[in-house]
Amino acid sequence: MGSDAHRAAAPPEGAALGGAHESEPQVSFRHVGKQFRPRFGRSVTALEDISFDVRRGEIFGIIGRSGAGKSTLIRLVNGLEKPTTGQVMVDGVDVGSQGNAGLTALRRRVGMVFQGFNLLASRTVEDNVALPLRLTGTGLAEARRRACEVLDLVGLADKARAYPARLSGGQKQRTGIARALVQQPDLLLSDEATSALDPETTAGILALLRDINRTLGLTILLITHEMDVIRRVAGRVAVLEGGRIVEIGHAWQVFAAPRHAATRAMLAPVHGAPGGLTGIEAGHTLFAITQSGDDPPLDLTALAAPLGQGGRLLGNFAGEQAGRNATHLLLSAATDDVAACLSRLRAVAPTAEVLPYAG
Numbered sequence: 001m002g003s004d005a006h007r008a009a010a011p012p013e014g015a016a017l018g019g020a021h022e023s024e025p026q027v028s029f030r031h032v033g034k035q036f037r038p039r040f041g042r043s044v045t046a047l048e049d050i051s052f053d054v055r056r057g058e059i060f061g062i063i064g065r066s067g068a069g070k071s072t073l074i075r076l077v078n079g080l081e082k083p084t085t086g087q088v089m090v091d092g093v094d095v096g097s098q099g100n101a102g103l104t105a106l107r108r109r110v111g112m113v114f115q116g117f118n119l120l121a122s123r124t125v126e127d128n129v130a131l132p133l134r135l136t137g138t139g140l141a142e143a144r145r146r147a148c149e150v151l152d153l154v155g156l157a158d159k160a161r162a163y164p165a166r167l168s169g170g171q172k173q174r175t176g177i178a179r180a181l182v183q184q185p186d187l188l189l190s191d192e193a194t195s196a197l198d199p200e201t202t203a204g205i206l207a208l209l210r211d212i213n214r215t216l217g218l219t220i221l222l223i224t225h226e227m228d229v230i231r232r233v234a235g236r237v238a239v240l241e242g243g244r245i246v247e248i249g250h251a252w253q254v255f256a257a258p259r260h261a262a263t264r265a266m267l268a269p270v271h272g273a274p275g276g277l278t279g280i281e282a283g284h285t286l287f288a289i290t291q292s293g294d295d296p297p298l299d300l301t302a303l304a305a306p307l308g309q310g311g312r313l314l315g316n317f318a319g320e321q322a323g324r325n326a327t328h329l330l331l332s333a334a335t336d337d338v339a340a341c342l343s344r345l346r347a348v349a350p351t352a353e354v355l356p357y358a359g
């Protein structure tokens, strides 16, 4: 760490960066549709009526099966694709209506990390990272100095003079991340950045992304088909299926109580590991209680009475609440009067809420 050129600490939630208005979401999809019309063959609807916001400073995950439209969605954010209908706004700027100058300015603020690393074999790690600066006219010495700063940030300071061929997959990806950070973006797009890596290396890259998110206050839009990746880092998540958003919410909620068949299908491989709920009884209502670090400890035995007979403690999930670590306790009850049950629970645990769940 130790890059004074970067913001030193995560800004408070909702704080303005890059001169943007405080309450504005960083990325806003408004009824976005995308059709590909090849010269031969049938046109493909890759995205249909997508509307959601990515808030400043959050790690937002997008998951979906192959062909669901994830890469298309992320490519709209830095203008590599234009929407057929609707708008994609970044910091209040309509990406689709930007000309070349506007796109160049936008891409300076939006870093992107790919699965394939895209490193130049003939250049050192340092010069690969310095490349975006060189391309926009920064002098060699200054570009290298800033490259070394971000290499330090990603834990690769000692590889600055190495060539990509001498790096492991994880080191190549760290180089890719450093290159995406060298222009000090406000927003980082990551498309399957860990899918070529083994589980241990993946864990290291995810920890790095989380670290960058916290220390630089960087918003991250993370795309993957691996639920497990999202589960470990994302605060909120959207599930894409056939070009539509079929589910959106807090990652822990989507994991605990997936509502759509597509989500459950993707969850299947990680079910059984802590994280997925199984065996919710038909007709039961799900409740969640959120505890953050400073809350007084909950008396679990006091939860039994409000839940009534047949009430169960289903498990707990690590998550985030307003940027801080939190635990979400999941309970179920066989009750006809959900409102009464909720108010009894709230008397014991004020954060209790009903979770929507399509059993």
Ligand SMILES: Nc1ncnc2c1ncn2[C@@H]1O[C@H](COP(=O)(O)OP(=O)(O)OP(=O)(O)O)[C@@H](O)[C@H]1O
Pocket: 036, 037, 038, 044, 045, 046, 064, 065, 066, 067, 068, 069, 070, 071, 072, 073, 225
């Ligand atoms: N340039 C293109 N021309 C025509 N069709 C395209 C083009 N790019 C994407 N598509 C189609 O749009 C749909 C969504 O593709 P996209 O690459 O966004 O999916 P994805 O969710 O990223 O999949 P994966 O997990 O395999 O990377 C697919 O049906 C794909 O074939």
Ligand SMILES: [Mg+2]
Pocket: 070, 071, 072
């Ligand atoms: Mg893709």
